[in-house]
Amino acid sequence: MHEWSLALEIIKITEKEIGARKAKSALEVEVTVGKLNNIVKEQLIDAFEVAKKETLLSKSLLKIVEVEARGYCKSCEKEFIIDNPFIFCPKCGSMDINILSGEELSCNKIVLEF
């Protein structure tokens, strides 16, 4: 949904790191995207490819690591994969769950060129 603004944020974070470490440019940026964010991977890559032009990331590739959405049902105390928009326990139907993973949205690693 907000792939463009996320791409700009990735560029901002990376440029800060390039400046802080006095690097020449970035060659690869790895981001983690939890599936509950409903970010369309291809759209994020497309947005990045446009946004990176004429920046210090112009040579870099965006690597997206998708994180599966997992839940924990407080009623039957079981972990499960969340794979549809309704977040409920597939065993007992309860919606009283903790989200264990799937909400991540972060820039993790950058390969810098010096």
Add this chain to the structure above:
Amino acid sequence: MCEECGCGIPEESKKEVLSHQEEVKVYKSLLEENEKEADENREHLFEHNCLAVNLMGSPGAGKTALLETIAEYFKGKYKIAAIEGDLATERDAERVRKVGIEAVQIMTGSTCHLDAKSVHKALHKLNLSEIDFLFVENVGNLVCPAFYDIGCHINGVLLSVTEGADKVAKYPVIFRKAQFLTITKIDLLPYVDFSIEQPKREAKLLKGDIRFFALSSKTKEGIEDFVKYLLKKREEIFS
């Protein structure tokens, strides 16, 4: 041949050997900047004893109508102000000003949600030390506002009886992040298929401590309970 030391390595490849790559670990949230600004907004509002409420809901859920209606319950006792978020027009700000609510309009252009930065700019236009309650009426949308903390103390969602009782399960993120769910337009219940119990049950399953209200801005049914809740929250947060 190298001109510096006379070795056989050509200058160009010496330069290539000098450049190197390094992988650095960053672990920074892509929403970190907004989260930081939101915390600053919240702190700033707290310092001025101003309770801020983020009102979310679909377009037409009745957010502006609710503000118009509750204005009279605060008149003479508490000063309320509003930040109105829409893509275009000042219509909502104009509506609430007519009932004595000082309002700042944010026109987002095409952005489908308010963020902490735009709210921060709007805060500059208000004299917060005089304001007791600040209502931020978010852009009509059940999806995107959920992802952007704008720095309010309470987040709430309005759901009207004409929208269908299944919306809580279908849009869990926004309801999971809310402290209250208010069903609006209950005067229309005789004319629509809407079970108040379904969204109430599903919201409590998503978030056990969510507060639930059902009201009508037209008939004023249920408004008093909602106002009492806001007054109580103000007492709790600023005690």
